[in-house]
Amino acid sequence: MATRRMMHAAAAVCAVALVLFAGHIGALPAGCRKHVKKVTDYGAVGDGKTSNTAAFAKAVAELSNCAGDGGAALVVPAGKWLTGPFNLTSHFTLFLDHGAEILASQTPKWRMFTDKYKLVNGKNGTINGQGQVWWDKFHAKELTYARGYLLELLYSDSIIISNVTFVDSPSWNLHPTYCTNVTISGVTILAPVNSPNTDGIDPDSSSHVKIEDCYIVSGDDCIAVKSGWDQYGIKFNMPSQHIVIKRLTCISPTSAMIALGSEMSGGIQDVRAEDSVAINTESGVRIKSGVGRGGFVKDVFVRGLSLHTMKWVFWMTGNYGQHPDNSSDRRALPDVTGINYSNVFAENVTMAGRMEGIPNDPYTGICMSNVMVHLAPDAKKLQWNCTDVKGVSSNVSPKPCPELGAAGKPCAFPEEELVIGPSILPQCSY
Numbered sequence: 001m002a003t004r005r006m007m008h009a010a011a012a013v014c015a016v017a018l019v020l021f022a023g024h025i026g027a028l029p030a031g032c033r034k035h036v037k038k039v040t041d042y043g044a045v046g047d048g049k050t051s052n053t054a055a056f057a058k059a060v061a062e063l064s065n066c067a068g069d070g071g072a073a074l075v076v077p078a079g080k081w082l083t084g085p086f087n088l089t090s091h092f093t094l095f096l097d098h099g100a101e102i103l104a105s106q107t108p109k110w111r112m113f114t115d116k117y118k119l120v121n122g123k124n125g126t127i128n129g130q131g132q133v134w135w136d137k138f139h140a141k142e143l144t145y146a147r148g149y150l151l152e153l154l155y156s157d158s159i160i161i162s163n164v165t166f167v168d169s170p171s172w173n174l175h176p177t178y179c180t181n182v183t184i185s186g187v188t189i190l191a192p193v194n195s196p197n198t199d200g201i202d203p204d205s206s207s208h209v210k211i212e213d214c215y216i217v218s219g220d221d222c223i224a225v226k227s228g229w230d231q232y233g234i235k236f237n238m239p240s241q242h243i244v245i246k247r248l249t250c251i252s253p254t255s256a257m258i259a260l261g262s263e264m265s266g267g268i269q270d271v272r273a274e275d276s277v278a279i280n281t282e283s284g285v286r287i288k289s290g291v292g293r294g295g296f297v298k299d300v301f302v303r304g305l306s307l308h309t310m311k312w313v314f315w316m317t318g319n320y321g322q323h324p325d326n327s328s329d330r331r332a333l334p335d336v337t338g339i340n341y342s343n344v345f346a347e348n349v350t351m352a353g354r355m356e357g358i359p360n361d362p363y364t365g366i367c368m369s370n371v372m373v374h375l376a377p378d379a380k381k382l383q384w385n386c387t388d389v390k391g392v393s394s395n396v397s398p399k400p401c402p403e404l405g406a407a408g409k410p411c412a413f414p415e416e417e418l419v420i421g422p423s424i425l426p427q428c429s430y
């Protein structure tokens, strides 16, 4: 109630604050937003039919004036709120109440853009991309442009996305690009397992990203860490680094639980994945690269995976095709090194490891320890197929290929935790 009263008192203050605080960038707000508005205050109608694009745009434009004065929350109450793409703003929370569902209108290129100090959270409200129409057009080869991503974060820092559900994205779901300090917590992502390119979360040329307690069912990689494509990524040269993934649950029958690449030309470094579960998923932590991609994938730490029904527990690919055009530099070779896996339990597995580096550019420094793979009844006779890779192992069953056969120690995992975002997420109810 206090916040509501403050909101009315301060409605005019925001405009003044804009002048006073324009350009000011403070610390991540530890608490809750000072100004609170409902999307209905801007004329929105939650009947699932009325277009609310103008209402969201008006709300965000007005509330952006509160950035320097304690920030603002835009509450989306229970109901179905149809809208085209809209942008978020700084020092801003989009709060989806219980039973709230934002429905993406079926206009081209649905995306939400944001920049600084934003939160998208709530009581498990939903953002529904209504992707079926885009999947159909994609399959029919009717699209001359890329399908939109559901939530696009660009050049943003201090972002929290928590307790929301993303459903049926036209393409990738969450795409933080050129961002720092991103926390994604308690997020559910659901798409049919045969929907095209519905990656769950794709941190792209971003650093200090924490993904925890998320549940993802999708038609593509549950998480895919990326950093640019071939000569364009090499030139832009912005790695994805310091990425933490904890307590992920993934279902993705034709893709990876966590993919590193294939776009990795700006480099991927210091990825830490732990305590996660995959069910009916093609592979665990997969590294995808190839000649022409350049860049690097290094210092990857994985521990505590529980995997059920997998095609390949370990999968590295050195000939991942797909180049943006013909001007990729064939001399640009990726450097893949320092990949540590420990405490991996898997069952109902077709093949333990498909480990394929690049001729004259081997993937090195691979370490596996304490790995127990139980095979499916129809498992392959050949359990490990290794080419152009080099590493060590200890306590791995079934017995790894000679390339990984040298006796190793338990594979290390960094002792010190990375500090990403606030240690306690703000608990706000609006």
Ligand SMILES: *[C@@H]1O[C@H](CO)[C@@H](O)[C@H](O)[C@H]1NC(C)=O
Binding pocket: 085, 086, 087, 113
């Ligand atoms: C969002 O902001 C970007 C960058 O300023 C702009 O290009 C785009 O048109 C905006 N989109 C909408 C839907 O307002």
Ligand SMILES: *[C@@H]1O[C@H](CO)[C@@H](O)[C@H](O)[C@H]1NC(C)=O
Binding pocket: 124, 165, 188
């Ligand atoms: C959030 O909503 C989704 C979709 O309705 C549901 O599957 C999930 O269990 C919910 N999560 C929580 C924590 O309530």
Ligand SMILES: *[C@@H]1O[C@H](CO)[C@@H](O)[C@H](O)[C@H]1NC(C)=O
Binding pocket: 121, 122, 162, 163, 186, 425, 426, 427, 428
């Ligand atoms: C998210 O939901 C969980 C479970 O209901 C709750 O414990 C937690 O406080 C919520 N987090 C935020 C940031 O609202």
Ligand SMILES: *[C@@H]1O[C@H](CO)[C@@H](O)[C@H](O)[C@H]1NC(C)=O
Binding pocket: 325, 326
């Ligand atoms: C790329 O090269 C292939 C084979 O040489 C050729 O068929 C194709 O037209 C080229 N594409 C472009 C965009 O130049």
Ligand SMILES: *[C@@H]1O[C@H](CO)[C@@H](O)[C@H](O)[C@H]1NC(C)=O
Binding pocket: 309, 348, 350, 376
């Ligand atoms: C084992 O995996 C196969 C697919 O390879 C699947 O059909 C079967 O249901 C799985 N069994 C169990 C017990 O999960």
Ligand SMILES: *[C@@H]1O[C@H](CO)[C@@H](O)[C@H](O)[C@H]1NC(C)=O
Binding pocket: 356, 382, 385, 386, 387
């Ligand atoms: C092993 O991997 C290599 C390189 O990818 C491939 O050419 C070969 O066919 C594979 N062998 C088997 C038996 O699958």
Ligand SMILES: *[C@@H]1O[C@H](CO)[C@@H](O)[C@H](O)[C@H]1NC(C)=O
Binding pocket: 299, 300, 337, 338, 339, 340, 367, 408, 409, 410, 411, 412, 413
């Ligand atoms: C992986 O663990 C091994 C064995 O403890 C260690 O020698 C190696 O340095 C670790 N890799 C990285 C990238 O830290």
Ligand SMILES: *[C@@H]1O[C@H](CO)[C@@H](O)[C@H](O)[C@H]1NC(C)=O
Binding pocket: 028, 157, 158, 180, 181, 208, 419, 420, 421, 422
């Ligand atoms: C990230 O957030 C933490 C905690 O809020 C803060 O201490 C740190 O300076 C931030 N780092 C960056 C790079 O923004």
